[in-house]
Amino acid sequence: MDLRIQRSVVSNLRTRPQAIDTGPFVAGFDPETDSPYINYATPVPGVPITAADITALVTAFAGAGRKPRLEYVTSCSPELEGLLLGAGFTVEERNQYLICSPSTLNAPPVPTGLELVEPETDRDRAAIVSAQNEAFGEFPDDPSEAAVARMRRSQERGGVVLGARSADGVWAGGGQSSPPNDGLSEVAGIAVREQFRRRGLGGAISAGVTRRLFEGGAEFAWLEASGDDSWRVYERVGFVPSGYRLYISQG
Template sequence: MDLRIQRAVYANLCTRPNAVESGPFVLGLDHGTDSPHINYATPAPGAEITAADVADLVTAFAGRPPRLEYVTSCAPGLEKLLFDAGFAVEARNEYLTCTPASLVAQPVPVGFELFVPETDGEIAGVIGVQNEAFGSPGDAGPADIDRQRHVSQRGGVFVAARTTDGRYAGGGGTVVPSDGICEIGGIAVGVAHRGRGLAGAITAGIAGRLFEAGIEVAWLEAGGDDSWRVYERVGFRPAGQRLYIAKY
């Protein structure tokens, strides 16, 4: 599974609007945002990597903080090379996977409904809730809307929740699927609507749509114990380790 996940991550970054290949790495650059969580690199699984490759990678970031995310088992010698180049670990996360057989449907709480944002206003409204939930309040701009449309047009899924009187309550989405695998991310619920089961309903709704489209494996990472419990209820199970590492 590690190899399939890393291949999918590499392929996904290649779909970024301004992706750059640097030796055994791909940088998933997007000039529409400075977010390091969008602009990062990953190695080709199993590639031979040298200190010179790492130096070239730093240069390829062209002034942006160099940052990588990858499945550790797919590049076992890379971490030391990055340490030697002045990188520091941000996090070591365990990723979880779900299949059609393990998915557990979750009820949508009373007073809410799930929907697929389609208009610019709907997309912007849901992204605004996500931004606030993740501690970065702010309206979605044209680049944010274009980024979401780019993913949706290539098979990605975007699902949101709103109250029955039309207030946006939460949402989440995926990257562009690759080789039967797709990452789910950005699961967020507004503060006023937490504790009612919305996160689980949104996650299950996204995974269900992926599986209906023929995706074999959905995967994600939990941001803490609470989200871990939510994802386990939906049917996600621990499967491997990923490293987040950067040089600021």
């Protein structure tokens, strides 16, 4: 599974507006945002890596005006961390990812008074982005056009986006997935605004996105938990622990 996950990350990075191959790495850049969580690189599994390759990668980030940063499944490039640390990189996080299959998915009911909706207009996409931003503590009232466009492009390529909406039209939260690749898709951005928490909505959104992926033919969904509470939510809907991923950056 580690190898399949890493290959899918490589393939998805290559769909970024400005994707480049530099030695054993693929770097995906988006000119509309300097967020390090969107602009990053990952190694191609099975390709040898040298210190000179790290230098060339840092140069590529400098040319794009972005902070050098990588995300990858550790078992697929076990020698890479040492090379990056030697080049002045610092570990941000080391997370265990979880996977779900159709046989393990356990979809809870959507809380009363709420519905899960796939956005069809940019206005609805903007509302979902605002709800996610508020839940994550980021600029709730000003969803960027770039963020809305990224969501739209992901849907056009087969990614799933779901928003949770109350009966009176208030958007309570949302979540999404990357477009499936090699039968895999990452579930991410699961967020619930404060006043709608503790009702099981996060689990319902997670399961709803995952179920739609499986209905579209995906074999596995994967994600990472940001803390113990979200870990328990994901395990309840059928995600089980699997391999490890590293987040590491320079500067």
